[in-house]
Amino acid sequence: MPFLVLSILIQVAFVIHVLKTGRNTTWIWILVMLPLAGLIAYLILEILPEMNNSRNGQKARRKVQKLMNPNQDINQAAQNLAKSSSIKNYIKMAEECLEKGLNQEAKDLYQKSLQGPFKDDPQILFGLARCLFLLKEFNNCKETLDFLIDKSPEFKDQDAHLLYARTLDALQMIAEAEHEYETLYSYYSGPAAGLYYAIFLKRLQQGDKAMNILQRILKMQMKQTVFTAASIRIFLSRLKQNCQDKA
Structure with a gap:
């Protein structure tokens, strides 16, 4: 019985970690x-790869920058689009919206990008399909991907x-x-x-x-x-903290 209770607590802690860290x-x-x-x-x-990768500090720095100014990239993309309605700027703005979970806005931007020489662009079509999937428009998503395959079989x-x-x-x-x-x-x-x-x-x-x-x-x-004693200690510490936060 104690093992069952412990396993449930660990399971709950991991689910909380998924939600807190914004993972899939x-x-x-x-x-x-x-x-x-x-x-x-x-x-x-x-969890462990994140701990190991943190040694070089690159991931940590990116996270800190995002925390300090979480809208920097999307604001910059919006400014660039306001200055120039180029396909490149539409795509960048769509990518930033998708990153922020603004799936409908990203869908609209990708659709506006499908014009002229870019009307069959496989990367834009793929981006649009991602939006459609997240919006649960599965039939439209399949049609978009089938169209992509038909127009760009080499993709x-x-x-x-x-x-x-x-x-x-x-x-x-x-x-x-x-x-x-x-x-x-x-x-x-x-x-x-x-x-x-x-x-x-x-x-x-x-x-x-x-x-x-x-x-x-x-x-x-x-x-x-790479498993290290330090990474295991950090993991256990985080797990304990998650359980305390839940309590």
Whole structure:
């Protein structure tokens, strides 16, 4: 019983950490649906790499700058767009809106950018598709990505491919989504495709296959992550603080 209570407290603390740090909310599903594997994955993929990377100070400096002036980039983009209604400035403003979660505004800006020589631009279409997905306009998102593939078959982007798989998943196109996830998992650099694939398989009641994928991801990430006593102490300190904040 004490172990069960402790595991639930740790699970809650990790969910709080996801929300506080603004990480992808998909992690909440992973932590809830796959408690043990999800906790390990979040620790290895998110918390420890952040601690290790903080040694060079670059990430910390960027975070401090964002905290001190969180609207600097979007304000600068707005000023540039006011001075010149160029496609470049429209795209930059759209990117900043997307970063801020202003998905409808970003969608409108990307749509305005699709004109003249840029009417079939794959990067703009990809940006628009991201907005449509976040706005839950899944049919329009698929149509946009299909149009992109038709107009720019040479365009290869693993994140666009992942978005396509997730869109098919959202549209309940199970067979098509499974094919895309499996293809992505074979070449995608990074853990994201594998994590989404595992969640997909879990929903299909293929828990063993999902767990095998998660275990492979963890092994790969453990090879790339430097574990130190200091990083573990920092993690435990943060976990304790999160539990205290919850209390």
